[in-house]
Amino acid sequence: MAALTADEIRARVEGDWDRIIEVLSKKIALRSVSANGITAEHMKRSAEFVADELRKVGVDAKVVQSHNPDGTPGAWEVIGSHIVDPDAPTVLLYAHHDVQPVPDPSAWDTDPFVATAIGDRLYGRGSADDGGGIAIHSGALKALDDDLKVNIKVFIEGEEEMGSASFIPFIEEHQSDFESDVIIVADSGNWSAEIPSLTTSLRGNTNLDVTVRALTHPVHSGQYGGPILDANTLAAMLIASMHDANGDLAVPGVLAEEPIGGLQQDVDETSMRADAGVVPGYRLAGTGSIASRMWTKPSVTVIGFDAHPVDGSFNVIAPETRFRLSLRTAPNQRPEEAQAALADFLKAHAPFGAEVEVEPGDNGMGWAMDPNAVATRDALEAMEEAFGVAPINQGQGGSIPFIPELQRIFPDAQVLVTGPEDPKANAHSPNESVSLFGLKHNVITEALLLAKLGK
Missing domain, CATH: 3.30.70.360 (Alpha-Beta Plaits)
Incomplete structure (x- = not known):
């Protein structure tokens, strides 16, 4: 069977778009605030919802509770796999299902836990960080369906916003569920809603x-x-x-x-x-x-x-x-x-x-992408095909400590950091939102990337 073309993938995502938005809207409504208790029932309910949605797109997903380093119960995690061919490359898809708190709902223009579309943006806590990442994975897997040519493993974390205390013990207990050739971390963002990016580095x-x-x-x-x-x-x-x-x-x-x-x-x-609210007379520090x-x-x-x-x-x-x-x-x-x-x-x-x-x-520890890796080249090509413009890669000044830990435990895996955010996303802040244009093209990008990795 001939490989799917970019136009065929695009058409499939268009046809599935209402379902993708429904998944994200339901996820926002779950109020998956890990700060209210990572072991609590609302976080288990969030993990079960994600596992159910992944099963609908072919992943044998299950909910497992992690353990902290001291042995106490930890977060509700979602792991799963879809093996198409033992000899095919294996791709691990990462996102997290917990979200930041909403300390002051009055600071929002909309109900933070009701997905609300205004113009090209969908507002709600977790719309970008990281319900958008879950929607990308769901949409990409649905688009490829029986044409998927790579093995898939998934890990949807339940405590990323709380520092991932149980992350390392969980990997060590479930190492076979993480072993892969390529790891796609959908928890970052693009240069803008219209211009895609790979995240090239993270500071420690x-x-x-x-x-x-x-x-x-x-x-x-x-x-x-x-x-x-x-x-x-x-x-x-x-x-x-x-x-x-x-x-x-x-x-x-x-x-x-x-x-x-x-x-x-x-x-x-x-x-x-403007984004940082710098006062007019302040001169930016540093050189270069x-x-x-x-x-x-x-x-x-x-x-x-x-x-x-x-x-x-x-x-x-x-x-x-x-x-x-x-x-x-x-x-x-x-x-x-x-x-x-x-x-x-x-x-x-x-x-x-x-x-x-x-x-x-x-x-x-910080992290730096391998700019010469095959997966990097495939990702950049997929981004340009999906968005119609060349990507502008960007680093991030913040830290995501589990990424270098993943790289340390699986040194042969190629790590790609993508994601649904853009400069207007307001992740962690009032009026968090995701660009609907950007989200759709991120789904197309990931489907194209998985197709390329399967060749």
């Missing part, structure tokens, strides 16, 4: 808690102020010492990289400033392309600071303070290496000889 992440101490007890600022600086000021000096005059992080041993696979198009500064600064160069952020509130403050010199640093690392640097380098730098740059103590926190 590491945290440090830093204590700065100048005194053994508080003293009066009028009596001792001048020769003795308060701990908050000393901490500010220490924090500022990490950056050079251009705003680049200047810590020896903390590495920087250029965009993986080359930079096809830089991030538009005007759009970036904005893309490299956001995707592959390191960045450090003070995410917590212990200081007396302004209200109720009084005239004393703070003897010590503590702050937490979040360091985003270049995709290929080991986070523990960067963490140690930053800790050494901070202790060596203690202002005026103040005591500086550093307590290391958690580490998450």
Whole structure:
């Protein structure tokens, strides 16, 4: 039988479109907020819904409860497979069925748990992150149907938004359910709703808690102020010492990289400033392309600071303070290496000889795509055929720790990171939405990609 053409796949997706939107709409209505309890009944119900929908498109899917590293019950996971030929390539499809909370429904223009179409976008919590990923997998498998030429394995996770605590134990207990030649992670997004992207890299992440101490007890600022600086000021000096005059992080041993696979198009500064809500007079920190600064160069952020509130403050010199640093690392640097380098730098740059103590926190490895892999080439071709325009690859400044863990456990698998989001998706925020144009073409892309991988 001749292979399906792009037009045939496109026609099949068009014919199945109402079902795909119905699946996504029902998924939004399930309120699968893992923050309300990963082991709770509503999360089990969400997993069972996904497993049912996967069975309708040929996957022998089941719901299994994971276990945390300490042995306590973990998330409700969906695993399954569809084996067409033991000798054919095997593709693992990943998405997650849990969603972010909605702390303030009044901040939404629509009911966050009722799928609402406005123009080209479908609004609702999880419409993009990551109900859209589930819809893509469902639509692509339905489009190929009996013409599928690759073996399929699926893993739909139930606690991605909570940090994936049980992820590694679950893989280790079910390793045969994950072994594959290609892994498609549908939890990222495109350059825009109309321009597709492969995600080429993810930064790693590491945290440090830093204590700065100048005194053994508080003293009066009028009596001792001048020769003795308060701990908050000393901490500010220490924090500022990490950056050079251009705003680049200047810590020896903390590495920087250029965009993986080359930079096809830089991030538009005007759009970036508008999306981030940058005040008009602020000059962007750092040098080089904005893309490299956001995707592959390191960045450090003070995410917590212990200081007396302004209200109720009084005239004393703070003897010590503590702050937490979040360091985003270049995709290929080991986070523990960067963490140690930053800790050494901070202790060596203690202002005026103040005591500086550093307590290391958690580490998450970054990830870089193999731009020369066969699966990468197939994915880029599928994107251009589906969308009708050349893809613009992009890195992500954030971290998805389970991807490098997958790559570590299955080093021979080619990992592709795709997804339904675009710059207007507002994932994790009020008015989350997915582009209907983008979603449809993402489904066509994945079907085309699976067809190419089966040749």
